Amino acid sequence: MPAHKTTAADAEALAVSAxxxxxxxPVLLPRFLALTGIEAQAIRLAAREPGFLAGVLRFILAHEPTLLSFAEHAGIDPASVGAALRALPDGDELYEAST
Structure with missing residues (x-):
């Protein structure tokens, strides 16, 4: 569990990194595009939509090997990804807009 509450800004930065x-x-990108229905050239535009970054983190969290690989790559505790998800709009019912 993270030592401090994850802010929305920290969560957004982690999601952008993800x-x-x-x-x-080359393996994850086609899978992500197929699951989301987004075309590669539309990712930048889609990233501005509410809930998109939460979807990125859900994708990472949905497959433990991907989660562990990303956490190692980012130098973070894998639990940080779940904490970041909860700090984003559409992350879950616990999201508070004041974060």
Missing amino acids: LAFIAGD
Whole structure:
């Protein structure tokens, strides 16, 4: 469990990092695009939509090997990804807009 509450800004930064991780992986990117229905050239536009970054973190969390690989790549505790998800809009019912 993270030592401090994850802010929305920290969560967004982690999600952007996760998106870059996905985009740089020749196996993950096609899977992400297929699951989301987003075309590669539309990712930047989609990233501005509410809930997109939460979806990126859900994708990472949905597959433990991907989660562990991303956490190692980012130098973070894997639990940080779940904490970040909860700090984002559409992350879950616990999201508070004041974070």
